[in-house]
Amino acid sequence: MNLKRGQQWCRNIKPEESLIIYESRLFKKWSFRKAFPTSLLNGIRIEFGKSGRISELYGINLVQDFDANDRFPKPSQWMTKLYQAYDTPLNQICIPGTHDSGSYDITTFSDEDPHMWESLKKLFDYYSESYFFTPFKELVRWWAVTQGLNTYQQLSAGVRYLDIRPRKINGQLVTVHGLAGASINNIIMGIKRFLNENPREIIIFHIHEPYGMIQADIDELFQVLYENFGASIAPPQMSPSNSIQQFQNSGYQIIVLSTLDSPVFSGWSTYETLSNLWHNKNRPYPLLESITNNLVYRKNNRLHITQMTMTESPGDLKQGAIPGQPSSLRSFVRTLRYPSGFLRYAANAARSHNKRVNIVTVDFPEDDYIYAACMRENIIDINN
Template sequence: MTVSDQGMSSMEGHPSLKELPLDSWMGLLPVALWEVPLWNLAIPGSHNAITYCLDKSDRSPVDVTQPDLLQKLDKYMKPLIRPFFHKWGVTQELTVKEQLDCGVRYLDLRIARRPNDSSTHLYFYHGVYTTLTVEMVLQEIRTWLDIHPSEVLLLSFSHFLGLNQDFHTELISTIRTVFTSKLCPITNMGTLRSLWSLGYQVIASYDHSVVHLHNDLWPHIPYWWANKCKVQDLVEVFENKKQHGRPGGFFVTGINLTEDLKYICSHPTESLKDLVMSSNPTLLSWVRGQIPGPQMGSVNIIAGDFVSEGDFVPTVITLNRHLLT
């Protein structure tokens, strides 16, 4: 039985979208959604996906994007400063496999080379660098895909902190080696049916000028970032953006709140998760009012922090009901 046949037979009972198994929801969508381009579906995403494994050791350097003041404080007051990096740097607690199991299909992957590292390893970062390498995480994703042949992932590679041309060449080679024939070229129609028919499961977006030399890599996926630490301000930014239309292809609405240094210093006993948990009810209320599709004001990928909290993933998936009417 093909992937499409499996999806067809499993939909005979027409379960509610909210009741779909989260680890395999794409393959169990109603047949009517198989012809919809993925950039018109509502897709749950993970903001800064690989921060569950930030290096907690004192030997781990602070990433070079941090303000000079924080880098100096970390150098001389590491026992006091380092806990703040972890409380506010971790955006996801689930491993990448667990995020995929809970229904996430877009991963925000921020790539970096550790300073003074003589190896060819690449890592992820947010305040400090991760213990897991990029290749290790990609291999874990590949293993998951082999077990879930009807699911399609959007992997957004960006930032590339400290990478020169040689490292870009190496990273692109690694992406191809890991995903092989599962990589979808940009010539594909981008519907579930067209992807399934050719065995494609990975749409790899690469936010660098070299992307134009590779037809198996997709261009940068725009990420709408409000840069606000209050929910009301974030919603206002997005509502204003919606009035000006939406990008023609994939795009991300990032409902992740921003914690700047001023906010962190004024909330010394809190963490990023505290901020997310207190704001989730209001954020999810706004998400429930969104509609996917090609029309002005619609949404596509919605990315958040701590994706297993607050019914985030089922809420996004359920938005696709609007495309069935």
Template sequence: MGTHRRAGASAAGMLLMEMAVLVGVLAVTCAGAIQRPDYDDTGAPEFLNQSWMASIPDSRPLSEVTIPGTHNTMAFYGGALTECQSWPLEQQLRAGVRFLDVRVRHAKGNLTIHHGVVYQRAHFGQVLEGVAGFLREHPSETVLMRLKEELSETGDIYGAVVEYVHRHAHWDLLWHSRLVPTVGQVRGKLIVLQDFAGPDLGMRYGSLDIADDWKVPTLLHLSKKWRSVHEHLSMADAGNRSHLFLTFASGAGIFAYPNAVAKRINPRLYKYLSNRAGPAKRFGIVTMDFPAAPLLKMIIDFN
């Protein structure tokens, strides 16, 4: 009898916690736009960092540069469950973002931008045009782009990607090597981090040292998520300088929408980096949902 009561009490307690988490998610979802030093879901960044790579020596390997990035860069639509960013691509680049995470759905040679089942009202050509235009204006910079097939399962986007590059940009825009370049070698270029099959277009995404523990079932799991981020940033700082490190600070789950996770993980990231400000450090690529301009600048300043 006592055992049944304890089990019932435990189940009731878990249900109350889950309900509290759901209420918290809904509260975050319904809140107005916010612009904090660590989190920004407004329409434009507080300030810009347009040409920050100009001060980095040409001889420095890209693997030794600390780079801010955005997860699911083009995910602007579909409600709180699928929206990961609020700044348009051009504003992200002008704010200092240099790593893009782009997901394309392949259908009959067309490459539309998706986050899961949600169409993001854009196609891959618009992304290429945006990046090419930015790099023409800021030739000291380079942009890395993880490119992945989303929703469709053709496993054969190489030909369509090549066609889009020729139609919406130009072949020489790309860094055509698997090797880690120096900064000087890739100024004004787009590095495709190829997360799909086919001949080499650029570097292979799988060659990076990646921490992408994106599953955060509820807000009760945030400590586990932060532990993954913290440990991988420490690894990047101490790790092999010839390897590119990539840490995703983003995460989501049915009871933990991307904005709810970012509102709680981004401040921890901001504090972690603030406590290490000063001498140059190598944290690799640090990728976020809803980053704020001061957080991006803090990451850039480690160079």
């Protein structure tokens, strides 16, 4: 089918067909863009539309449709409602998560991360010239804030995995992403409030990239967690293969994942219990290919994180100074348009190899239907 500008065409794909997309731009010859195995397009609609980036036309979008007739549980209690009668392992359910969960509190006045990658700092210093002498911290803030909701709001919206990147800055435990974000105390208050209201939900607290943390800082962090959650922290004897019901019936509400050791208490070792690949892809379809390949070969006895986030390049920062182009991480992320469609495609690929999508981390989950997409996958598995 040859689609001309403004033209629409819609029909169901037959199982024996292949979907191969070519593109002709500005009267140039047709060039291959993308081939989709039709077996992985179940529940997906292909839509063509603009993305807002000038380096490449991102017109091929994978879309899931959601409407008011979809019967999903209340986001604040989905574990309680969905799994009260099903003994499903924690590592076999779809869990919404946030990437750099504490970045919502980053401001122009935030302290710099003393362990910011030197290459990243040089990059922002260099491209500040493209932004008409924008102050360094303001430029970093545009590209460092990955979340618009605070911890309590994230959890209330269905998130159950938190990506926590701790530092000790000016005597305070905080999270970072280039600049200092929410304090650990702020995050813990949000978690406590949520769990007091929803005591049978389970939260994964992943201490990630704790650069520069000396043992005294680590012990302080673990002490703060123990003082607030104590016996509610899942011990190492529990595992990702335990069911939600087993955590609930034992009174465990928090799983602490880390590479750290502390005499205060023992959390779960990420080396033994977690697979977490940073895809480092700047384009939507290389990202999707990396996600699906990683899922197909995941280890079923571990928690598995699918990082559904693109990585900005030096060119993206430079183009951000051009009117109409993504000028912040949030506008850059939106050029992927429909992460929920990518999730369905990846879930179809995983299921075809007897695997499941597990933890899905995104930036700004409120901008798409990631919660609904995860719940749809969970309901499909429950019904099967």
